[in-house]
Amino acid sequence: MTTKSYLDMELLRFTTAGSVDDGKSTLIGRLLYDSKSIFQDQLEAIENTSKQRGEEGINLALLTDGLRAEREQGITIDVAYRYFATPKRKFIIADTPGHIQYTRNMVTGASTANLAIILVDARNGVVEQTRRHSFIASLLEIPHIIVCINKMDLMDWSEDVFEKIKSDYTSFAAKLDVRDIHFIPISALKGDNVVDQSKNMLWYNGSTLLYLLENIHIASDVNHIDARFPVQYVIRPYSDKFHDYRGYAGRVAGGIFRPGDEVEILPSGFNSKIKSIDTFEGPLTESFAPMSICITLEDDIDISRGDMIVRKNNKPEISQDVDLMICWMNEKPLQLNGKYSFKHTTREGRCVIKDVKYKMDISNMSRLADDKNLSKNDIGRITIRTTVPVMFDSYRKNRITGSIILIDEATNETVGAGMIV
Amino acid sequence: MRAYNLTHLRELESESMFVLREVAAQFERPVLLFSGGKDSIVVSHLARKAFWPSPIPFKLMHVDTGHNFQEAIEYRDWWAKEINATLVIASVQESIDKGRVVEEKGYNASRNVLQTTTLLDAIEQNKFDCAIGGARRDEEKARAKERFFSHRDEFGQWDPKNQRPELWNIFNGRKHIGEHFRVFPISNWTEMDVWQYILLEKIPLPTLYFTHKRKVFNRDGVIYSVSDFMKLKPEEKVEERIVRFRTVGDMTCTGAVLSKASSVEDIIAEVAAARTTERGSRQDDKRSEAAMEDRKKQGYF
Ligand SMILES: Nc1nc2c(ncn2[C@@H]2O[C@H](COP(=O)(O)OP(=O)(O)OP(=O)(O)O)[C@@H](O)[C@H]2O)c(=O)[nH]1
Ligand SMILES: [Mg+2]
Numbered sequence: 001m002t003t004k005s006y007l008d009m010e011l012l013r014f015t016t017a018g019s020v021d022d023g024k025s026t027l028i029g030r031l032l033y034d035s036k037s038i039f040q041d042q043l044e045a046i047e048n049t050s051k052q053r054g055e056e057g058i059n060l061a062l063l064t065d066g067l068r069a070e071r072e073q074g075i076t077i078d079v080a081y082r083y084f085a086t087p088k089r090k091f092i093i094a095d096t097p098g099h100i101q102y103t104r105n106m107v108t109g110a111s112t113a114n115l116a117i118i119l120v121d122a123r124n125g126v127v128e129q130t131r132r133h134s135f136i137a138s139l140l141e142i143p144h145i146i147v148c149i150n151k152m153d154l155m156d157w158s159e160d161v162f163e164k165i166k167s168d169y170t171s172f173a174a175k176l177d178v179r180d181i182h183f184i185p186i187s188a189l190k191g192d193n194v195v196d197q198s199k200n201m202l203w204y205n206g207s208t209l210l211y212l213l214e215n216i217h218i219a220s221d222v223n224h225i226d227a228r229f230p231v232q233y234v235i236r237p238y239s240d241k242f243h244d245y246r247g248y249a250g251r252v253a254g255g256i257f258r259p260g261d262e263v264e265i266l267p268s269g270f271n272s273k274i275k276s277i278d279t280f281e282g283p284l285t286e287s288f289a290p291m292s293i294c295i296t297l298e299d300d301i302d303i304s305r306g307d308m309i310v311r312k313n314n315k316p317e318i319s320q321d322v323d324l325m326i327c328w329m330n331e332k333p334l335q336l337n338g339k340y341s342f343k344h345t346t347r348e349g350r351c352v353i354k355d356v357k358y359k360m361d362i363s364n365m366s367r368l369a370d371d372k373n374l375s376k377n378d379i380g381r382i383t384i385r386t387t388v389p390v391m392f393d394s395y396r397k398n399r400i401t402g403s404i405i406l407i408d409e410a411t412n413e414t415v416g417a418g419m420i421v
Numbered sequence: 422m423r424a425y426n427l428t429h430l431r432e433l434e435s436e437s438m439f440v441l442r443e444v445a446a447q448f449e450r451p452v453l454l455f456s457g458g459k460d461s462i463v464v465s466h467l468a469r470k471a472f473w474p475s476p477i478p479f480k481l482m483h484v485d486t487g488h489n490f491q492e493a494i495e496y497r498d499w500w501a502k503e504i505n506a507t508l509v510i511a512s513v514q515e516s517i518d519k520g521r522v523v524e525e526k527g528y529n530a531s532r533n534v535l536q537t538t539t540l541l542d543a544i545e546q547n548k549f550d551c552a553i554g555g556a557r558r559d560e561e562k563a564r565a566k567e568r569f570f571s572h573r574d575e576f577g578q579w580d581p582k583n584q585r586p587e588l589w590n591i592f593n594g595r596k597h598i599g600e601h602f603r604v605f606p607i608s609n610w611t612e613m614d615v616w617q618y619i620l621l622e623k624i625p626l627p628t629l630y631f632t633h634k635r636k637v638f639n640r641d642g643v644i645y646s647v648s649d650f651m652k653l654k655p656e657e658k659v660e661e662r663i664v665r666f667r668t669v670g671d672m673t674c675t676g677a678v679l680s681k682a683s684s685v686e687d688i689i690a691e692v693a694a695a696r697t698t699e700r701g702s703r704q705d706d707k708r709s710e711a712a713m714e715d716r717k718k719q720g721y722f
Contacts, residue, residue: 003689006617011429039695066562067581077582080565081558083611090429092609104586108568111588224425233442237475245474251439256425280470288425292438292471305446329586343591346446403589412595417588 005087012218013092015110017137018119019129020098023150025076027119027188027209028095029060034195035210037084038063060188064095077102079109088214098129103136103377104329107417110137111403114218115144117209122155122185126168132362134169138176139325139379139419141396144216145173146182148209153187157200175365180216184209222289223398227255228316229309230345230401235294247278247294248303253345253400254393255311257295258286265301266308266391267318272299289400306347308391316391316401321354323383323421324404325395326374330415332408334374334382340415341407342386345400349388350409357381381421395419430618437464437606438471439590440569444551444604445471445478447594451551451604452509452544455481455501457493458669459626460555462500463615464606466624468553469504479553482509484540486533486671488650493669496627511543533674541577544601551594551602559611569608575599613692620685629666630688632681637662643676 016024032038046062049071053059064080065071076097084091094109096102110116116137120130137145147169155161162185173181184193185204192198195210207215232250257263261274277284278294287293295309303309310316328334334353342351356372359380367381374380384406395402406416427435441464444451453468455461468477481501501508513535516522521542522535544552558565568587573579575597585593594602607615619626636647638657645651647659650673664677665688682688 003617003620003686006613007428007430007621009429010426011432064562064565066565069582078566078584080562081609082565083559083609085611085613105584108586108588112590222425232439233446233472235472235475239474242474247474249442249471251435278473280473290432290435291427292435292442294473341595343593345591346443399589403591405588405591405593407593407595412593412597414586414588414593417586 009085009088009090010218011092012089012115012213013094013113014115014117014213015094015106015113015137015142016096016117016119017106017110017133018098019121019124019127019133020075020100022098022119022121023188024098024117024119025061025064025080025095026059027117027148027150027186027194028082028093029063030188030191030194031093031210032063032082032084033060034191035084035086075099078105086210086214091213098133100129100132100377103132104327106133107136107140107327107329110140110142111417113140113142115146115213115216116142117146117148119148119150119188120165120169122149122151122161122165125165126172128363130169131172131365134173134176134178135360135362135365135379136327138178139327141399141419142178144180144182144218145178146184146209146212148184148186148188150186150188152185152192152201153190157185157192157198159201159203162204172365182206182212182216184212223254224288225255226314226316226393226398227257227261227311228253228393228398228401229257229295230347231303231305231307231309232346233305234303245296246300247296248309249292249294250346251292252287252289254289254398255314256286256288257293257309259283262312263297263309264312264315265303266310266315267389268302268307270299270301271312272297272301274298306345308345308347310391316393318389318391320386320389321383322351322386322390322392322404323381324418325421326380326382326406326419327417328374328376328378328380328415329417330408330413331376332415333376334416336372339409341409342384342404343407344390344392344404347388347390349386349390351384351386351406353382354385355383357383382418392420394421430614430621433607433610433614434467434470434618436590436609437467440592440604440606441468441471441553443592443594444553444606447592448551448602450547450549451479451553452482452547452549453477453479453506453553454540454555455483455497455508456555456670457483457497457500457627458555459615459619459630460557460607462624462626463610463618464553464555465500465504465506466622467606476505480507480509482511482543482547482549482552484511484536484543485513486536487512487514488648488672490627490629490646490669490672490675492627492629500625509543509547511539513539515539516542533671536671544577549601550596551604553604553606555607556605557610557612557615558608567605567608569605570594571603571605572596573601573603577601579603613689616685616689616692620689626685627669629669632663632665632683632687634661635664635677636660637664637677644678645676646672648672
């Protein structure tokens with residue numbers, strides 16, 4: 001690949017999902033192997049391990065199951081990140097665990113993805129974990145889903161099996177908020193329809209997984225309409241050359257900013273104008289998400305980390321009462337009326353859980369309004385009240401200004417992932 | 422209307438700058454671990470960009486095994502000046518002299534493992550609460566599992582089975598007294614990304630990365646530079662070869678590759694055609710399949 005085409009590549013972040021042993025890690029191994037993204041020494045290492053364990057052939061899951069405990073138990077425990085590139089795209093893969101106990105790690109891997117591959121074992125069809133992960137993927141607003149019906153080799157490559165699972169999934173997915181779903185029959189173990197077209201399923205004339213990954217239209221995930229700039233860090237050089245310099249460093253979370261723009265600072269409500277957008281290379285005439293930049297303003301205003309710079313005529317909501325869908329991630333269940341710390345963009349504070357509106361019953365996608373107990377791996381809708389105002393958009397509108405995490409004040413652990421409704 | 426799209430390399434750059442700014446905002450005494458290798462050079466370059474026009478708001482620390490390539494040390498001192506950063510040196514020799522660690526013996530003796538103690542001692546002495554590293558997830562499969570913000574307990578240990586969830590780009594750097602964090606801003610970069618970025622940004626590198634003549638010897642298939650730090654076995658013979666290094670580390674565990682690559686462009690062509698990982702020439706990872714995980718758990722970087 002020439003340097004020029006390398007520099008022009010698009011980035012696609014995707015995640016795997018699905019129940020335990022459905023073949024997620026094997027699939028990623030296969031994708032890397034067949035696209036020749038594996039190095040000799042990596043291959044030798046897993047060949048040796050497979051042999052030592054008396055397995056026939058190479059166990060491709062060992063390419064991503066990098067922890068000792070994972071190799072011992074033959075399951076994935078935590079997300080593994082893998083990378084590969086084809087001339088069209090560069091891919092960041094998050095291979096996540098299927099086991100319900102490690103759902104929080106699945107959420108970690110899926111939170112930054114713009115595509116999810118959901119695996120279904122052709123022998124078992126759609127099971128509760130398939131539904132749970134699909135629901136989480138839709139909550140996280142992952143715009144593209146590819147359902148891979150795997151282990152077709154164990155079901156005689158049967159078209160009927162594929163069609164049955166496809167229709168089961170389709171009727172279940174009608175209850176979810178996903179716009180773009182594709183189905184592919186595969187064998188991760190043997191490689192059918194992963195990189196190369198299957199010779200065993202001539203009845204299937206759709207595209208292979210790799211083809212889809214390379215060509216799926218990734219309608220930009222980024223919001224380029226509503227200008228949002230959470231201030232991350234204040235830059236004050238105190239040097240002779242930049243004596244009075246005061247810049248606001250951060251990453252654009254949405255919209256477009258240009259010098260001369262009339263802006264408002266939240267939550268204070270002061271108005272000013274953008275004087276310059278600075279980078280190490282020099283000033284810019286415009287900037288957009290997800291660029292990391294430094295903004296200076298015409299006026300000397302008191303601004304600090306956690307404040308937000310927005311356009312005067314397009315403001316996010318500002319409130320101390322926030323409604324969210326939450327994935328609970330801790331052994332200790334969510335405490336109604338309990339106090340937690342929160343982080344939202346670069347802003348942090350404390351909050352109290354005012355209400356649990358309902359808990360989701362994943363088995364049939366119904367809302368349990370009487371069940372207020374959110375334990376580890378549960379998903380529900382809650383209301384929090386914060387000590388400081390929060391400037392937010394709905395998660396649907398903006399994944400950056402619409403996401404929030406809750407932190408246990410005693411242990412400092414991240415206990416909840418929230419998507420603002 | 423024009424498309425508001427960042428190329429993948431600029432997106433990675435922006436992500437790394439964001440992470441570095443989070444470190445400066447969330448920690449009181451962060452430090453950047455600087456080995457003189459290309460990854461830590463790229464991280465320090467990114468730090469310079471992230472805080473410009475201010476100088477980098479943290480120090481650089483080199484964990485010095487004493488078994489250095491001369492060129493790497495010269496580069497380190499020059500680069501620190503160039504980017505206007507303060508350099509702290511944590512010396513393994515001092516840890517040995519103080520009896521904190523015992524030197525390995527035999528032909529394959531290396532100070533690589535000893536570094537961990539020196540590093541943890543230095544973190545404690547300097548009261549650093551966050552150590553920024555240049556590790557990438559594509560380097561090794563235990564690294565592929567690590568978060569951007571990686572929590573360490575009061576013994577400096579990593580618990581891979583119980584990592585904090587890390588959602589979106591909201592980083593939770595909260596900790597109790599005595600604990601610290603390791604942060605890896607270029608987690609999502611590959612070796613190729615790093616080289617393409619070095620080319621794009623014209624970042625100067627130590628000469629070791631480029632082809633040169635060197636006295637070397639071969640041990641277990643690895644080409645080592647002749648130095649005072651490695652004793653030759655009777656059957657090993659010294660040869661002069663045209664080589665370069667894919668990684669720069671301790672002389673006793675960094676292997677050279679035969680190469681005529683004299684520019685970053687040449688190196689990129691070589692990396693594109695390479696059939697082994699860059700760690701393939703590092704002896705420390707060959708010791709066992711879980712070697713890296715075990716060292717990381719104990720606090721290695
Ligand atoms: N016959 C057959 N076996 C497969 C196929 N794909 C995966 N397997 C086997 O299924 C088992 C589980 O595969 P993994 O890839 O570890 O499953 P996983 O989904 O990553 O599991 P977790 O990460 O623990 O949730 C392994 O023994 C694989 O060899 C396939 O297409 N056909
Ligand atoms: Mg797996």
